[in-house]
Structure formats: C-alpha cells, structure tokens
Amino acid sequence: MATPIYVPRINNNDDEVKVLAFDVGVGDKLQSGQIVGQIETDKAVLDVTAPSEGYVLGFVAKAEEVVKVGSVMLWLGESKDEAVPEIQDAAAGQSASKVSQVTAKARILLEQNGLQAELIPQVDGRVTVEAVERYLATKGGAKVEAKLSAVSQVLDVLPEVEGNQVNLTREEKGMAATVAWHRDFAVPGYIEIDYDLAPWAEYAKRFQDEKGLLMPPLLPLMAWRLVELARETQRLNATFVGNKRFEYAPVNLGFTIQAGESLYLAVVRQSQALDEFGFVNSLGDVLRRAAGHNLRESEASGATIAFSSMERWKVKRHIPILSPHTSLMVAHAAGQDGRGVLGASYDHRVLNGGQVVAALKKLSSPKKS
Amino acid sequence: MALTKESIEAEIKAKVVEIAAQTGDDASELELDDIIPATGLIDSTGLLELIAWYEKHYEIALAQEEINIDNLGTLTRMAEFVLRKKS
Numbered sequence: 403m404a405t406p407i408y409v410p411r412i413n414n415n416d417d418e419v420k421v422l423a424f425d426v427g428v429g430d431k432l433q434s435g436q437i438v439g440q441i442e443t444d445k446a447v448l449d450v451t452a453p454s455e456g457y458v459l460g461f462v463a464k465a466e467e468v469v470k471v472g473s474v475m476l477w478l479g480e481s482k483d484e485a486v487p488e489i490q491d492a493a494a495g496q497s498a499s500k501v502s503q504v505t506a507k508a509r510i511l512l513e514q515n516g517l518q519a520e521l522i523p524q525v526d527g528r529v530t531v532e533a534v535e536r537y538l539a540t541k542g543g544a545k546v547e548a549k550l551s552a553v554s555q556v557l558d559v560l561p562e563v564e565g566n567q568v569n570l571t572r573e574e575k576g577m578a579a580t581v582a583w584h585r586d587f588a589v590p591g592y593i594e595i596d597y598d599l600a601p602w603a604e605y606a607k608r609f610q611d612e613k614g615l616l617m618p619p620l621l622p623l624m625a626w627r628l629v630e631l632a633r634e635t636q637r638l639n640a641t642f643v644g645n646k647r648f649e650y651a652p653v654n655l656g657f658t659i660q661a662g663e664s665l666y667l668a669v670v671r672q673s674q675a676l677d678e679f680g681f682v683n684s685l686g687d688v689l690r691r692a693a694g695h696n697l698r699e700s701e702a703s704g705a706t707i708a709f710s711s712m713e714r715w716k717v718k719r720h721i722p723i724l725s726p727h728t729s730l731m732v733a734h735a736a737g738q739d740g741r742g743v744l745g746a747s748y749d750h751r752v753l754n755g756g757q758v759v760a761a762l763k764k765l766s767s768p769k770k771s
Numbered sequence: 772m773a774l775t776k777e778s779i780e781a782e783i784k785a786k787v788v789e790i791a792a793q794t795g796d797d798a799s800e801l802e803l804d805d806i807i808p809a810t811g812l813i814d815s816t817g818l819l820e821l822i823a824w825y826e827k828h829y830e831i832a833l834a835q836e837e838i839n840i841d842n843l844g845t846l847t848r849m850a851e852f853v854l855r856k857k858s
Contacts, residue, residue: 614839616822618808618815659816661823683835686819690838693816694823714794714814 404459404487406474407438411451411506417471421463429482430458437466438476448559452478453513455503460486472504504529505584511535532645539644540564550736573664580667583726587642592721592733593758594745597766599737605768613679617724621657621734622682625709627769628683629673631761632707638761639707641727642751648727656705656725657685659692660714667706667725668692710734719743729753732765774857779850780828787846788822790817803847806840823848831856 411590412419423440426432432452439450447534456478463475477486504512504519511534512519544545546595560567570578584590606620611618632639653674657665666689673681688701710722711734718738722731733745744766748758777819780803791798791812798812808818822843826833837843842852 520853527802616808616838616840616843617818632810659819661820686838687835689819690833691817694827696823699790714816716794 403480404484405454405456405478406451407452407474407476407478409441409469409471410448411465411509412441412446413441414446418468419443419471420463420468421475422447423465424476426458428458428460432456432458432478439467446559447562450475454478456480457482457484459484479562479690503527505531507531508534535645544670559637568654571664573666577665579597580725581723587724587726588724588729589750590724590747591750591755591758592745592747593755593762594719594733594743595632595759595766596746597742597760599740599742600665601767609675610684615682617686619682621709621711621713622764623678624732624734625655625657625685625769626673626678626681627765628707628709629655629676630769631764633674635757635761637757640731640752641729642707642729647752650706652706653686653710654704654706655732656728657689658708658710658722659689660707661693664695666697666702667708668697669701671700672703707769709734711738719745721745722747724749730758730761732762774829774853776847776850776854779853780846782828783821783825783846783849784822788826790820794798794816801846804845806844807846808840808844825853829853829857 409421417440419701420443421441422440426436426438432438432455434452434455437449437453438452438458438691441448441450441563457480459477459479461476461484463469463473489628503524505528507523508529508531509519511531512529515538517532517534517537519529521528522533522537524572578757602620602624606618606623609615609619610617611621632655636646636649638651640647642648646733652672654669654671655673656669659668668685668691670676670684670688676684686699688697691697691701705725705728708722708731710720710727710731712720713734713736718737720733722733725732728755729749731747733747735743735745737743744762746758746762784798784801787801787807788798794814794817796812798810800810801807801810807813807821813821822833822838825831825843837852841848843849
C-alpha cells in the first residue's frame with residue numbers, strides 16, 4: 403500500500419513552507435530515516451526523512467514550490483510498481499486542511515502509536531495530544547505515555563553557520579530530558595510574591611547558632627517548610643498523567659545545586675517522615691554528595707516537588723523549569739533592601755494561580771509555633 | 772610530603788579563594804581565625820563545594836554531625852581537624 407510522506411511543520415507560526423529540493427528520485431529504494439529532501443521557512447531549513455523503508459513512487463510537491471504543512475510531499479510504496487494514489491485538487495486541498503489541524507505533538511504521538519488522525523475525535527476542531535490520549539485511553543491506554551521528545555529530533559536542524567557538534571555529558575543529557583518534559587507535557591505558569599526577608603533570616607540565624615551548624619540553614623529550612631506545606635496540601639505534591647491528577651504518597655523534595663558545570667536536582671526521599679533538623683541534615687548530606695559529584699542513583703531522581711535558589715548568583719528573580727512529574731518548583735532569589743521575591747513555576751493542569759499564591763504566602767515566613 | 776598544619780591551612784585557603792572567585796568575591800585576605808561562613812566570602816553552595824573538596828582531598832569521611840563551626844569554622848580549625856582525623 404502506498405504511504406504518503408507529509409510536509410512537516412517547522413514551527414507553530416508557519417502553515418506553509420517552501421520545498422527546497424529532493425534528494426531522491428522516482429524508483430529509488432529508501433531506508434527508514436533516509437533524507438528525502440529539504441523544506442524551509444524564513445527561520446529554518448529542515449531535512450525531511452522517510453518514516454519507513456520503501457520505493458519512491460512519485461512526487462506531489464515540486465522543488466521551489468510553497469506547500470501547505472500537512473499536505474502530501476511524495477509517496478512511498480512497498481514495490482516500485484505500485485500506482486501513485488490519485489488526488490483530485492479539491493480533495494487534496496481538503497486533505498491538507500484536515501491534516502494541518504493535527505498539532506505537531508499529536509502527530510508524533512499518532513506516529514508512535516501507528517494511528518491515523520482520522521480515527522481521533524477532534525477537540526475544538528483539532529486533533530491534539532489530549533484528544534489522542536483520550537482515544538488511547540479508551541483502547542486500554544497502553545501507549546499513552548509515549549514520549550514526545552521526538553519533536554525536538556524532527557525539528558532540529560543544523561544551523562547555516564559553520565561549527566562543531568559536541569556530545570553531551572550524562573548530566574547534560576539529563577538536563578535536556580528534564581527541560582523537554584516541561585516543554586512537551588506541562589502547561590507551565592509562573593507566579594511570584596514580594597516578601598519580608600527578616601523573619602526567615604532571624605529564624606535561620608537562631609537555628610544555626612542553636613545547632614552550631616557550619617552551613618547557613620536558611621534554604622534547607624525554607625525547603626523544609628515546603629515539605630510541610632506538601633504534607634498539608636496534597637495537591638502541591640502531585641502531577642498529571644492520563645487526564646488525572648496523580649497524588650504522590652511520599653514527599654520527595656528536589657533541591658537544585660550547581661556543582662562546577664553540572665546542575666543537579668538532589669532529592670531527599672521520604673522527606674515527610676523527617677523532622678526539621680533531620681531534614682536539614684539529610685539535605686546537607688545529599689547536597690554535599692552532589693557537590694562532590696557522588697550523588698546516589700536514588701538521590702538523582704524521583705522528585706515530587708522542588709526548590710531552587712539563584713541567590714548565590716545575585717539573581718533577583720528567575721523562572722525555573724519544572725522537573726519531570728512535578729507540578730511545583732519554588733524559585734528563591736537574592737533579596738534587596740530587606741525585601742525578596744519568592745516565585746514558583748507550576749503545572750497549570752494540577753494547580754491554579756490562587757493555590758500557588760496561597761502556598762507561597764505560607765512559605766514566605768517560618769511556621770508560627 | 773608530610774601534612775603540616777601550615778601547609779593544610781594554605782591549601783584550604785587557596786580553595787576558598789578559588790570558590791569565592793566563582794561569584795566574584797576576593798578571599799585573599801581571609802585570616803586563619805576568621806569564621807568562614809560569617810565572612811560572607813562564600814555562600815552555602817560554596818561551603819558545600821569546599822567540604823566536598825576537603826573530604827576528597829584529605830581522604831577523610833565526615834559525618835553530618837562533624838560538620839560544625841567547632842570543627843570546620845576557620846582555616847586553622849579545618850587544618851587541625853584533618854590532623855586529628857589522620858592521627
């Protein structure tokens with residue numbers, strides 16, 4: 403059966419692209435992933451690849467032609483002799499219009515699950531990831547968690563400017579995967595409040611003096627307050643999977659730490675089972691191992707809620723990226739004139755702005771005993 | 772070369788200066804008896820880096836309860852603590 407290769411979307415703002423050239427001819431045998439040609443917009447050039455092996459049966463688009471995203475570019479067949487499906491102009495236009503209503507992420511999810519867009523009940527006239535996930539859920543949902551990070555692979559193109567590609571370290575790959583989750587799955591929002599630095603500073607100083615601590619405990623104490631809030635309000639310690647909120651049993655507090663060139667999210671698992679001093683000590687242990695690049699496997703993953711500070715860089719505010727499967731990451735920053743900014747990135751599928759502000763207000767001062 | 776209190780103090784000070792420089796601070800005038808966290812020359816993340824380096828460089832494992840001002844608060848105390856752990 404003939405298989406179409408569609409014109410892919412390069413970015414959300416361009417519904418039409420220009421076909422630059424084809425690298426293959428009619429009758430050529432192609433391997434899966436082989437480059438068949440290039441398309442371009444004002445901003446980027448993209449290689450188009452074959453989704454499967456097959457023979458080039460014929461071209462619908464032409465080089466130098468401007469075509470609609472989602473329209474058929476060329477046809478592949480299992481043998482050289484298959485007929486090219488006939489597409490009437492009107493029908494082709496209709497088809498292109500229909501396909502272009504499939505979002506880029508949804509298209510990848512469809513491809514990963516071997517589905518046609520026509521099968522999916524549309525949401526507001528579009529085939530979205532949510533619509534595909536709903537459809538999959540009705541079919542058992544076995545493949546609902548298909549990864550969408552392929553989006554970046556599809557859209558990545560080498561820049562025109564000369565340079566070298568460098569392999570990523572393990573930590574860099576981990577960070578790339580983390581930020582891809584934020585982009586591909588979360589519906590992120592960011593909110594911040596202004597607060598008085600003095601109550602926390604005084605509390606932390608007292609705590610440090612009483613315990614004879616070397617490390618200033620301000621940030622661990624604030625992180626502990628966040629653990630307490632997560633214990634009190636289950637929704638803060640949750641994520642969103644398969645159109646449902648997933649509420650975690652443990653509170654695994656993730657804390658960002660920059661160690662040399664590496665950025666870690668060091669995790670204190672089962673934080674809810676600790677007391678304040680126990681948590682400060684546990685976090686100190688984990689952070690010390692992170693600083694020495696010796697994090698244990700269990701300490702480098704599994705965060706359910708997170709805390710990040712850029713105070714050391716004198717940054718006045720920052721918008722953190724959500725760690726995979728978290729819905730709240732608090733952003734602490736450097737204060738000025740006795741006032742500070744406490745912010746949070748959150749997954750709007752799980753939390754709304756009012757709920758985040760309520761949490762930040764509670765976090766902005768030590769718990770009243 | 773045998774470790775001496777003076778050589779350890781010098782090595783630790785060099786590390787503090789290096790860490791402080793990451794955030795644009797100059798720790799070259801740090802005195803042997805200055806309480807390091809109180810100087811503000813290095814923050815809590817910098818202290819973590821210092822302690823991680825200290826453990827690795829002198830091949831000593833620290834328990835969390837040992838990480839306090841009395842043992843590690845100054846250059847001199849850090850040097851003396853290494854010698855105690857090694858003895």
